[in-house]
Amino acid sequence: MQLRPLLLKAGATAITLGATLLSALYVTAHVKNPSAPLRPSVLNISASVQPSNVQPVTSTYAS
């Protein structure tokens, strides 16, 4: 009867190792692309610039 726990442990170990191996294969096949675009657009503001809800008077977009 001690065989069943051993089989269960072996099975769990095999599944764990298999999942680890598959994960490693997936990660190495999908290497991070340093040129990948940032998403979404990112606005960074330092302390010297304040955001506002006031209607803007103009824009940096040239026409």
Added chain:
Amino acid sequence: MGTSCSLFAAGLSTIELLKAEFWVRALAARLTRFDERSELARFNRSAGAWVPVSAELEALLRESLRAHEVSGGLVNVAVLPSMLAVGYTRPLSHGPTAAALEAVHPAPLLPSVLEVELGRALLASGVGIDLGGIAKGWMADRLSERLGANVLVNLGGDLRARGDGPAGAGWPVSLGDATILLSGHGAATSSVLRRRWGDGLHHLIDPRTGRPASSGLVEVSVVAAAAVDAEIVAKTALIGGPELAPTFCAAHADAWRLVPA
């Protein structure tokens, strides 16, 4: 200047605003490459000879050299041959001309082809420069100095704000889809989304290739200490791409917005 310009000022007379407009128009006429009679066009034809230059052109040439240094060469005004090759041979309001990209080549390093001394300058033969955004930013900064303590100048999207604005908290300007308050700052946006035509053609040249920039960023907006600084940082970040832009902007800008492709 081939683009829209706006002046906002507190406490200025109409005469002073008209003088400011005249100053912009007169200087823009001297700095345009589209008029063969302009000072810039004549400088582009100087073919390696030392020629006298006005104080304004001298200042802009020095600013161009500074931009080249700060940007690590990514902002390089010696890209005129490439601009002509992509069809930007006349004001875009007249439409681009046919592109001929076969002969484009990387731009020369600016310090190797441009020398500036007091009152004179030398441009190597076969090289052409376009002052474009550098001129807009520099002019916005100079004009704001002339107009007084509470003013906002917008020359083709290059902004310079001084003073506390209309309500005492700064000048509210649009930076992409956000509104921010500027006081003592400059701002600019570099974009490949607006002035574009054909198959991937637009006006922002990557000097490393001589071709329209394709970096993974399509638009960068920047707030910096001055309009010309914002122009330089925005263009550097856009051409440099998403690997360079965050670090470069963090080092040189007070606010920045990056739009990916």
